[in-house]
Amino acid sequence: MAIERTFSIIKPDATRRNLTGAVNAVIEKAGLRIVAQKRVLMTKAQAETFYAVHKERPFFGDLVAFMTSGPVVVQVLEGEDAVAKYRDVMGATNPANAAEGTIRKLFAESIEANSAHGSDSVDNAKVEIAQFFAGNEIVG
Numbered sequence: 001m002a003i004e005r006t007f008s009i010i011k012p013d014a015t016r017r018n019l020t021g022a023v024n025a026v027i028e029k030a031g032l033r034i035v036a037q038k039r040v041l042m043t044k045a046q047a048e049t050f051y052a053v054h055k056e057r058p059f060f061g062d063l064v065a066f067m068t069s070g071p072v073v074v075q076v077l078e079g080e081d082a083v084a085k086y087r088d089v090m091g092a093t094n095p096a097n098a099a100e101g102t103i104r105k106l107f108a109e110s111i112e113a114n115s116a117h118g119s120d121s122v123d124n125a126k127v128e129i130a131q132f133f134a135g136n137e138i139v140g
């Protein structure tokens, strides 16, 4: 297995409930290292660009409104097989289907307000990381 980096967002439902540390504890316990992190308020344009792949979906407008409704914590996570590992640690998109112990099972409020984002491929991780971090902000 390769050492990879993935991009993570702790979403507004989680920051609003003061769960940043609790989510980070799950991430670190899984063996992923937080090598970059900052709290930001995404602009509408940033959220639309970030979720452009979903722009034809019926939930797109609501999703952009949700992602800009409060602060998020953007992160770069590093570790063995980090992309797939973090998808496992997050759990299914719909918390009703998420496995025990996953971030979404533990913390998500709904299929939309589901507490965490994680990249779905190494290539997408690179694109997403570059949207939020300069190279010198990532310290492995």
Ligand code: UDP
Residues within 6 Å of the ligand: 059, 063, 092, 093, 111, 112, 113, 114, 116, 117, 118, 120
């Ligand atoms: N989402 C939503 N309604 C849906 C499906 C997805 O609001 O029916 C939101 C949810 O916040 C999800 C995000 O859109 O995390 C991106 O969806 P995707 O299918 O890429 O799921 P993910 O990769 O985040 O598990």
